[in-house]
Amino acid sequence: MSQPAPGAVMRGAVDLSALRNRPPVPADGEAPAPVGTVPSLVLDVTDDTFASVLEFSRVVPVVVDLWAEWCGPCKQLSPILERVVRELDGRVILAKVDVDANPQLSQTFRAQSIPMVVALVAGQAVPLFTGAVPEQQVREVFAQLLQLAAQNGVAGRVAVSGEEAPAEDAADEEPPLPPLHAEAFAAIEEGDYARAQRAYEQALAENPRDEDARAGLGQVRLLARLQDADAAAVRAAAAEGPTDVDAQLAVADLDLAGGHIDDAFDRLLELFAALPADARGPVRDRLLELFGLVGDADPRVLSARRRLASLLF
Structure with missing residues (x-):
């Protein structure tokens, strides 16, 4: 995994000039929000709307999560990224990019393997890591990112419009995971794929029709096989x-x-x-x-x- 080293000289890992020069496309015909105000700390971004995200990166670091619907490791990592970003309370924005729907961004970031996570600081790209990693490791990388951003004059905070609160309230009302699923998720966050696999296998033994457990088991098996692969x-x-x-x-x-x-x-x-x-x-x-x-x-x-x-x- 590559991590931004505090004090490092920033370099653009990818060429963002074409996206930077593209006029932002307002949603529903509305004027774009002023820099410093966002509708949510977690944004779905497209090839056409990415230019506005580059502008936000002059105020706070923008973490770009390159993912796809079919990608099991992406579904394990994305909730961790969203949770950590929300806890930072406006000091970081998360931009989610579906690589299948946005080929230009996928090509720009050279997304040969996903999930791939990149940061934008003052319009420059900084590679963070590839693959699903444990939550503690995500927190450590974000801490280093904030240090790097501050050293480059990006240490602001964005205000969130009233759309954010209902989304968080709705999330709070979601029913808890079944115990074995919760155990599997906890194990995945710790990088203990063997324990996660056992939890999903037990869930399937108790209920062979548990399709979520079946899907989770397949995802964990893939993660385990790729964990130390060269x-x-x-x-x-x-x-x-x-x-x-x-x-x-x-x-x-x-x-x-x-x-x-x-x-x-x-x-x-x-x-x-x-x-x-x-x-x-x-x-x-x-x-x-x-x-x-x-x-x-x-x-x-x-x-x-x-x-x-x-x-x-």
Whole structure:
């Protein structure tokens, strides 16, 4: 993980000039809010509205969360980022970017793997970390970010309009998680994926129809497999062994986590077709697991399922 070092000289990690020069697009025809006032501390940002976020970064650090709906680790990390940002009470803004819906921002930030978290300070990009990390680590990175921002003259606070309070009140009224789900989330925040996996497995044993537990189990398994993975070594092993099942499964995990869903599916389907029938089981099981992570309604999953069925029958 890369962290901003206090006292470091800021450098633009990516070229934001095209986005900086784009006129902000007001929502619903309204004039853009003045710098220093935001409708919420957590903003959904698009290719067209990102220019206004750059302006906010001259007042407070803006943390950019690059995510996607199909990304399990993103769904683990995003609530942590939102919680920490709200606790900082206007000293930081969180800008959420759906990489599938905003290809220009995805390309600008070179989002090869998600979740990817970058900060903007005075219009300059500072890489923070990639992947789901424990909450304590997020807090440490944010503390360093605030120090770095202050050293570069960005130490303000934004005011939040009246839209923020109802959102927080509604969140407070949400029902608590079932005990085993709560245990799994706590374990994930601590980076203890084995304990999270056991909690989800127990939840499924008690209720085989618990789809949230099933989805959570798939996400945790992916996180655990990627936790200590050396991406360069994984890809080198896959290149050297095109029919090495373990190597191809590992690189498919990397592809999926990085948003290259079609690549992951194509790789495993081609491997499945190349293997003898008695060696196909692990590949089929991994495909089904990755289908569940992306979502059965996703057109990429539907297409891959049809291809798998044609290979089976």
